[in-house]
Amino acid sequence: MSAARRRACVRHVTGKLDVSERFACRVLGQHRTVQRRTLRVADDEAALRESIIDLARQYGRYGYRRITALLRAEGWCCNHKRVERIWRAEGLKVPARQPRRGRLWLNDGSYVRLRPERPNHVWAYDFVEDRTRDGCKLRMLNVVDEYTRECLAIRVARRLGAADVIDVLSDLFILRGTLGHVRSDNGPEFAATAVKGWITGVGAKTAFIEPGSPWENGYVESFNGKLRDELLNAEVFNTLAEAKVLIEGWRRHYNTVRPHSSLHYRPPAPEVLLTPRVPSPAGRLPSRTGRPAAATPGRHDRWTARAGPAGGTDRLGLVRAGMGWVLSRR
DSSP states (O other): OOHHHHHHHHHHHHHHHOOOHHHHHHHHTOOHHHHTOOOOOOTTHHHHHHHHHHHHHHSTTOOHHHHHHHHHHHTOOOOHHHHHHHHHHTTOOOOOOOOOOOOOBOTTSOBOSOOOOSTTSEEEEEEEEEEOTTSOEEEEEEEEETTTOOEEEEEEESOOOHHHHHHHHHHHHHHHOOOSEEEEOOOTTTSOHHHHHHHHHTTOEEEEOOTTOGGGGHHHHHHHHHHIIIIITTOOOSSHHHHHHHHHHHHHHHHHTSOBGGGTSBOSSOOOOOOOOOOOTTSSOBOTTSSBOOOOOOHHHHHHHHHSTTTSOOHHHHHHHHHHHHHHHO
16 A cells, blocks of 8 residues: 555544544554655646646557657656656556567477568568448558568558559668568468569568468567557548548658657657758868868768669669569569
8 A cells, every 4th residue: 555545544544533643653554754744746747747638638549658758759857657656646547568478489499580680671561451431441551660660651442452562562662672571471462473573573582471370470460459559449431531641640650759669669760850961162071181072972872872773773673673573474
């Protein structure tokens, strides 16, 4: 029992039984210094309480730890224990603790799961289904980077097939370059010959999970659960266009604002403000020797120099190569 409850118990006994505070404290095991201690309330307690309630009202499925991360992003200097105390005092929802899941092992003791080691190393994709108000099916293709936890794309349509999977991957490959592996289940859209051949043609590899084992694709399955818990169960989509707008808005919020527990409660891809660098009169930054330094290629220039026409194929060439493989097989 907490000290506050013991104080209330002592006050109740002294008021009902008409006994002294000394006697009540001795019988109930409460020290008199604790009973007479004056609680100190911080000056910003009321403002912090209002902010917590506003965030809890806005993000109804968040717990106090994720609310603490949002408060720190707003500029509050508070730890999770203080937020938890106010959270429980206001009677807000306390999420149940999720059970820990063990690693995946085969019968011979070998390790199963392919661990992502860097961004664009392992992507995972899967389908999620929902319905609009009129009862028509709504299908979503979610693509997640397992290393950064960033949601790369959510394609929303009434029907999605192997051609749509290739279309989504081609757009992502043009923007982000080729990756190492693509993890998925054994669905007909992912196991199609056109999809596997296209992925192999651009230089990537497929990583299919065991049939009937969705826990092997845990990253995207966890993302699907968050999508359904925080958006799909809370919204009613009237039309397909409305669903596309709301789902894309939630995806941007997930990447830029929503704290992720496995990333120390930081968003996967936060928005940053880049200040422009003031160039020198010669157009180049001066070196330590006083001479203008050589121009440093930018991120896209480095990619072009590494994978341009002189060194092989560029990003668009990789996609064209994969599409050429698909067309040649028809």
